[in-house]
Amino acid sequence: LDPARAGRVADATAARVARSAAELGYVPDRIARSLRTRRSGMVGVVVPDLANPVVGPIVRGIESVLWGAGLACVLVDTDNDAGREADAVAGQRDRGCDGLILASVTRHSPVPVALMAAGVPAVLVTRGTDEPTLPLVSSDDATGVTALVGHLAALGHRRIAYLAGPPDVSTTVTRLGAFRAACERAGLDPGELPVRSCAAYTVAAAEPVAADLLSSQPEITAVVAGNDMIAVGCLAAMERMSLRCPEDLSLVGFNDMPLVGRLKPGLTTVSIPQREIGAAAASLLLDRLAGRSFTTAAVLLPTSLVVRASTSAPRPGALAP
């Protein structure tokens, strides 16, 4: 029955066996097979929060590749609690998962180093650790932010603020770093550009921070938000302060989440290939599991700038000292 050794067996016998199997309704028992081969055919996927609209499509990409390879996708949600990550991974390992895909990692998480040390096949998605550990598949956030800053600079903005996400996730530092570098390249002094940090990538966390930023730094003409949710929080703050977007202030986000293009004004942002990111991560893990050659470095998938109505040239006079 083993297709791998067709040919090494007399055709007649093979046919006879196959027919009997079909007649008897024989279906191999995967669990018994797992016990014998020490392979479960399962991959553990750990996500920080499935309710987050960027996570769903990524998992969908992962699952679709795993399914295609005959592997099961075992999902655990850490509820954005970094402490639950180790438990989640332990649970997956205990279940005998052949490999792991982690979308939940924080910058200083001990889990990836432990997995490396234990030789467990694993891949990171979206978020990485400060010290390079496991291979990471993500969007090319730096290039995306650079495009956003370039867009704003081309419109004439020079007083640009940044609303960052929580400092413990790598995307926050990557995007902020790219923001500063891009501003510098545009001839601005990054040290002079206001930067504020939001406790979470949520509207609720961002709104008060944005309100504080806008009232204390009225001279800024544009805001780059760490992601779309933070941008929406900023929009909410502006509304309360009767600031118009983009007339009084241009605003950009990141991720192109559902419906942000239908807000008033439609949000200028960067769209990322979520599904492909998940698919690439799964493929990378499959290569590793199959013993094929595979990237050990980061894989960054291209983003694209989506210009909508939340950005325009600063109003005349705003740039005067």
Place this chain on the structure above:
Amino acid sequence: LDPARAGRVADATAARVARSAAELGYVPDRIARSLRTRRSGMVGVVVPDLANPVVGPIVRGIESVLWGAGLACVLVDTDNDAGREADAVAGQRDRGCDGLILASVTRHSPVPVALMAAGVPAVLVTRGTDEPTLPLVSSDDATGVTALVGHLAALGHRRIAYLAGPPDVSTTVTRLGAFRAACERAGLDPGELPVRSCAAYTVAAAEPVAADLLSSQPEITAVVAGNDMIAVGCLAAMERMSLRCPEDLSLVGFNDMPLVGRLKPGLTTVSIPQREIGAAAASLLLDRLAGRSFTTAAVLLPTSLVVRASTSAPRPGALAP
């Protein structure tokens, strides 16, 4: 080591065994255990599309209950392809899943009957079949729609149209049925109220249908959409036709998806307890798996009307013949 028979064993022996186990780093092998007990400790979860913002939170609710019970959540996405459902379920069964949760079911899907016949513990979520089969956990859509129609009727609307979703999913018929019943109770003739069907619960599918409805039935003063995405599609059509919301037309959706409250105007809709729905479905399955008593009928969780700016009284004169 078995906690179930503590007490039936001398304490000294139990302690000795436990200590040795700890010293040797003994960890029971779940796969071997599964082979012996014929229980995998896994539950298969089949979803139609993880990228859909209502699905993520439901799965999160499911996973959180399963994790709490020590069970794994094995996820498959059918990509909204009804044909893949049977394959997905077969895959899960083949893997030895102890139970199944199906969020992907269409009205005439043969899968639930087959599962019932095979005696497989399984539960439906969100969507059910026409013929009652497996227990269903869902939001109480009928009551939600009734609240929406009541809200519109109280504002004075009498020419109300319905933009339905695809006819093959149960939520479409449930909501449409509730719409008709509620209109009738409000003293309107359901036969005279325009109803149009969209091929999918998406903005893209809804927009042309809405445009056609609005141009052919200019006398309507309010639209009830099958869900928020269809409502957004209607909003897009209105924008292109220079119809104002709510001045020219009131609009309501369903589900309270992320950001619909931040559109202009904020969408009046019905919010559903997504996470609780998932959690309830998982609990129901756990009861079944544990041989406890469990509901075999539908479980409908309460919704709540969220009134925002997309609804107002019809403009004066709109109701004249």
Place this chain on the structure above:
DNA sequence: CTGAAAGCGCTAACAA
């Protein structure tokens, strides 16, 4: 090239 047998690690039934 084919058939037989051992054993993966566990649990449940049984004997002591």
Place this chain on the structure above:
DNA sequence: TTGTTAGCGCTTTCAG
């Protein structure tokens, strides 16, 4: 109350 044993269904090795 404790220790022993058979066997879950498969794969792999070894003898025929």
